[in-house]
Amino acid sequence: MTDTIPARLTALKTTPTPELRDQWRELFDSDPPPFNRRYLESRLAYRIQELAYGGLKPKTVRRLEKLGEELDGGDRKKSRIRADLTPIVGTRLIREWQGLEHVVTVTADGFEWQGRPYKSLSAIARAITGTRWNGWVFFGLKNRRSA
Template sequence: MDQTVLARLATLKAMSVRDLKAEWEKLFGSAAPNNSRTFLEMRIAYRIQELTYGGPDRETRRMLDLLADEVEGVARRKNQIADPRNPVIGTKLIREWDGVEQTVIVLTDGFDWQGRKFKSLSAVARAITGTRWNGYRFFGLRERKREEA
């Protein structure tokens, strides 16, 4: 099976844009959205692998949807991502930024910074710095490494 997938992926490089668009229609059941060779190759390659090996599971798709909502600033879903990196409710996270101590309190359903409620640490970090940060990295939180048995 791996050889078949690899062979199919290798043939994409030799295809014309017209051929890639035809392959897109076979795999996606709709017209290709544009004529970008790079885009078509990457998405078709992903789709071939997805159909062969399976795509992301339901929980991963849910998390990606919620992250997309967060980035877009639009809450389309009511659930929040339960991230295992979140500290215990009530924990104070303290970080110095530009010589000013910033304190964030972990809530049941988000985070409090200066009396403002945020759904994610990344949103807090963005409010503090004015730029996009991974909130867990900004506050020095790392995913716990699993102990080897």
Template sequence: MNDINMIKQVAALPGMSIADLKSLWADLHTTEPPPYNRVFLVKRLAYRLQELSLGGLSATTEKRMERIVEEEKLPPQEKKRPPGEKLLPGTQLIREWQGVEHRCTVLNEGFEYQGREFNSLSALANFITGTKWNGNVFFALKKQGDKR
């Protein structure tokens, strides 16, 4: 199927009857159409037509989704944050502490706060508060007591 044909088919979906949508579903899938409403069928069929024409998810995305599904089966203390979910350089973390707004920037390695670099969020949180803090808790990236 070429791109123009796919675009025409996707554009025609909203005007099709439920019976026609279910028939198309049977043509494009190896399963019976689900018993959901028109909007559901149109959206899923549009995706399937694009998938067949343009290709599906990348192997990397499929592997990541599989890891997420497997991780959800683990108890909370065993869950790990995937590498792709680390803070991106340039991200700004903002926290109000004792009536003052504190803003730091994520760097490639470390964090910048008021022109000074810190190796960890905990070191930064300790600098701001003068007491020992978990940096992820201080900047609300995780809840206190969460082992992740």
């Protein structure tokens, strides 16, 4: 392992997946999770750099944990939900439907449309169109094929 760190990181892109899994076992002393290749690459890249240059300072770790608790209220169930499932609070989703522009604001508790709170985008899409829609598809956050 006389390779430089940048060379090791670059090599991850072309390394076959079984070898990435072997590297995971080597660097983490555990079996790799059943996630996609991109996840393995990113976590391995971080771990390689962490071992070479050092990890986060304890003060930074404490600060991140505190911020995480503030965001999810310490609710373990909420903390397991992928952060990228819901757009960031304050985001405005704009959709034109039959010549009218509809603006939805993402709130901490769900969504707001025309001054009214909603728990789901699908409920808003239904109110706008009068038919059942997948809200994520209607607002362009997910394409029909992956819906």
